[in-house]
Every structure is written in C-alpha cells, then in structure tokens.
Amino acid sequence: MSYTPLTRDQMAARVARDIPEGAYVNLGIGLPTLVANHLPMGREIVLHSENGVLGIGPAPAPGDEDYDLINAGKQPVTLLAGGCYFHHADSFGMMRGGHLDICVLGAFQVSATGDLANWHTGAPDAIPAVGGAMDLAVGAKKTFVMMEHLTRSGESKIVERCTYPLTAVACVSRIYTDLAVLDVTPAGVTIIEAVPGLTHDELRRLTGLPLAD
C-alpha cells in the first residue's frame, strides 16, 4: 500500500486540531507559525509571542501593518480585543513559570527520551543564535514539535540520541511529522497515528527506533 506524506499545511491543521478551547499557546518561528491559520473557528485560543504580546489576531491587511506590533518572527501582526502587551521579563516569566499551556516548536532532531535539538547545527563555521528556543522548550506545560519525519537524505529526525547540540533535555511531549503523530512517554515513543497507507512496521523501519503501538 502506498502513502502520501502530509503537506506543511496539513501538518499545521493536524496540530491545530489538538489545541483546546481556552489554551494559551506560543507558536515558534517557521513551520509552527502556520498553525495559526488552521485554529478551529469558534475556539477561543490565546496566542503568545515572546517579544511581549498575548492575544495575537490575524495578519494585518496590506497597508495596515504597524511595525510597532510584531511577533517574535518580526512579522507585523494584529491584536484581538482582550489582548495586551508586556515587557520581556514578564513575557519569559509566562513561559518559564509554566503559564503557557502549549508551545509548538520546529526541530532538527528529537530523541527517544524527548530531548530537543533545534537551535544550532554545531557546524564549526555556523554563527550560533538561540533566541527564545531554550526558554520555550523548558517552560510550557506541553512542548509539541512539528517537523518533517526524515531529513532530505532520508534519515530519521527522531533519534536514539541527538547529535546536534541540545536545546533542552526531556522536554518534548508530542511530535507531529508529515508521516505520523507520536507521543514521548516514560516507556518510549508511542505511535498515536500514521498517515493513511503507512503501516506501523514501515514507520518503525523509517524511524529506526522501537516505536510502541
């Protein structure tokens, strides 16, 4: 049987389905930002951005951008009624203090024990930059990772041990890829679902890890 990996938008829609009414959520830069476009209508979800805003609304119409109102990716955003601004120490206190329900982050690698590597390739000529990645990973009640399952050369990004420099230790609770949704549990990585046509055994073969059903 053949299978089709999810598109980036399909992945975003899949993550969005799991974000409940009333959740305070931070969407990381890049792929996770797409989740905002798929949040179910009628669910009241408060989006946080670490530069100091809660209650982010839709992107502004062309011509209405206000560059004093941006997200962590420095894109212009809007504010919903009820939204508010605060300074950086308060913003990171919200994260570190466990007040955010969910953060969704991209990743280079996630280990079988939920270690996350998403800030630095460790290449000798790379200039390191970390931003808020480490704070987000340790702070939210649940850290979701959203990434392609395989690298361009076909290696699994879910690994026994991360080979890239770590962002945080044992912080990931759930992984959404273009092939599957998996939970990181004390007993190891568990398959929640795979894309139609992809058997669990084939997913295990691609991942190279003993994934529980």
Added chain:
Amino acid sequence: MINKLVSSPAEALAGVHDGATVMIGGFGSAGQPSELIDALIEQGARELTIVNNNAGNGETGLAALLKARRVRKIICSFPRQVDSQVFDSLYRSGDIELELVPQGNLAERIRAAGAGIGGFFTPTGYGTELAKGKETREIDGRMYVYETPIHADWALIKAEAGDRWGNLVYRKTARNFGPIMATAAKVTVAAVHDVVELGALDPEHVVTPGIFVHRVVKVERTATGPAGFKQPGTRSPA
C-alpha cells in the same frame, strides 16, 4: 525642580566612557532607539560592551556602531539574521566577542540587576552548551543553572511618551526590553516621541516610573520601514 529633559541625543549621551557597558533596547527595530545609537556613534566611546537582543541589522543603527569598530563585546540572544552581515564578518574575523544568552535568561539577568538580585537558578539551558561550566543545582527534583545579573553603565531605550520626571509609557510591542533595561543601568536615557506635562500620564498606566530614568530626549517619529514605526496611512517600503 527635577528636569530630566535634555535638548538633543548628543546631550543625552554626554559622558559615555571607553569600555562602558551599554544596553540598547529594541527587538529587531521595534523600540530600537536609533537616534541614540547614532548619537553614540558621534560621541566616540570605544571598546564598548553592548547588550541587545540582536547584533544589528543592515548597515544602520547597531550595525553601524559595530562597523565603526566601537564594540569589543556583544551580549545577545540572536545575532545571526539574514541582514546581520556586519556582525557576521567581525565575528568570523575574531574582531568581536560574543556572549550568547538564551533570550529569557538575558531578560531575567537584566531584571535581576535592576532589582538588586545577585543571580538566580533557572531551568533554561540546563544540559546544553550554553550552560557549560556554570553552577547547577537540583531544587525539588528539577535541575537549574545559576545565572548572574547583567549590570550596565548606560541603557538607551525608546518609549512612546515621557515627562520631565522620567515617567514613561510605551507603544505596543516596542515595549520589549525598555522597562527592564531602564532599571539595570547607572544612566538610563529614554528617547520619546512625546514629551508631556507632569500629571498628563495616567499614574495607573505609567510603565516605567521616573526613578529609573535619568535623561529624556524627544525624537521625531519617522517611518523607518521594515520593523520600524509606520505613519498611519502610509505604506511601508517593500
């Protein structure tokens, strides 16, 4: 009479010494006090340590200060950007020292300095390269890393409005580092778009109390393009 108003950015920056540690507000260029950075370039102090979230964009502002070879060290969380070429080349040639700090640790280290805290244990960074060599401690079953405060000689920030006592309010996400940097420096300079009479700012809404601010200078609000303030009804440059 207390009057913290000064007439120009140059006057506001008088006295910055060589080797000073200077905090510069802003996230990207929202809240970036570009007029004060230009005045710092004019002022001429060298061997500076700069504390900012980033390491300069394009060729203006902080990037121009770096390009003028006035910065010995930068403490920031996210130096690498598509247009951070000035920093990138100084870093690669070994002409600038980088202390890379997770963004929340940067904010809290600044806050700690301003609040008189001698450091703190944070879970952020535990088990990573950025915590190497730092003291760690297990507290209630969780691992933490000890981080020290960052004090500055100067803080250069931007606010929306201020009065002659130095009380400040900000605009939207341009608030970012302003309120905490204001507390952590010996001399805090606030560039504001509006100077208002004492009492005009609602005391319930003052974000930075004037005790933290030493000099206030009015600057024009200019459309600065991407990540800067845009005048209502104008289009930002593509």
